[in-house]
Amino acid sequence: MIRFHQEGKYMKLVVFNVGSALCVYAEHQTTRIVFDIGKGNNFSPVNDFLLPLYEKRGEHRLKNRNNRYGISQLIVSHPHKDHISDIQEFDKNFYAHLLTTPNSKSPNGNPQNINWRKITTPDDPDVKYLKRMKIGRNLPLRSFDSEHLKIGYL
Numbered sequence: 001m002i003r004f005h006q007e008g009k010y011m012k013l014v015v016f017n018v019g020s021a022l023c024v025y026a027e028h029q030t031t032r033i034v035f036d037i038g039k040g041n042n043f044s045p046v047n048d049f050l051l052p053l054y055e056k057r058g059e060h061r062l063k064n065r066n067n068r069y070g071i072s073q074l075i076v077s078h079p080h081k082d083h084i085s086d087i088q089e090f091d092k093n094f095y096a097h098l099l100t101t102p103n104s105k106s107p108n109g110n111p112q113n114i115n116w117r118k119i120t121t122p123d124d125p126d127v128k129y130l131k132r133m134k135i136g137r138n139l140p141l142r143s144f145d146s147e148h149l150k151i152g153y154l
Contacts (some may be wrong), residue, residue: 021082025049033073033129034096046089065095073098076130079119084126091133099133115144 011028018040025045026033037045054069059068060075074096078081090096 014049016040016043017047018043018045019082020087021080023086028095031072033075034071034090035075036077036083037043037074037086038084039083039089044086044089046093050090051093062095068093068095070094071096073100076098078102079123079127079130081117081126083119084130088129091129099131101134130135 005115009029011026013027016023016025017140018038021036021038023038024035025031039045050071052068059069062070070093071094074090074094076087076099077152079101080134087118139146
C-alpha cells in the first residue's frame with residue numbers, strides 16, 4: 001500500500017499482482033476507484049480485499065442499487081480475461097457510479113477503442129458480462145489532476 005500525503009489528507013493506493021495483470025485500488029477522501037478487476041489463482045480483489053474493507057468500515061449498502069456497496073469508478077483498461085476475471089463478483093457486490101472502458105462507439109480509426117471482433121475470447125462469460133454492464137451507460141472522459149488530487153470531467 002502506498003499513501004500520498006497532501007495538506008493533511010491522504011491518498012491510498014493498493015496494487016495487487018493477480019498473475020499476468022495488476023488490480024489497483026485508489027482512495028482519496030470519499031473517492032474510491034478500482035483499476036482493472038482481474039483475479040489470481042488464490043486471490044480475489046473483491047472477496048479478499050474490497051468486501052472485508054467495506055465491512056470493517058461499516059459502509060452502507062445502496063438500497064436503490066440492489067443492496068450493493070457504492071464505489072466511485074471502475075476502470076477497465078481492456079476486456080482480456082486477466083483484467084476482468086472478477087467482474088461478475090464485483091458487480092454482484094458493488095455498484096460503480098462510473099464505469100470506464102475504452103469507448104467502442106467512437107470512430108474505428110481510434111486505437112483506444114474496444115474492437116470486440118479482435119477479442120480472442122468473445123464467448124468468455126466475463127467478456128459478455130462486461131458488454132452487458134455497459135448497456136445504458138454514458139461514459140464521460142475524466143481527468144486526474146495530480147497536483148491537487150482531484151478528478152474532474154473533460
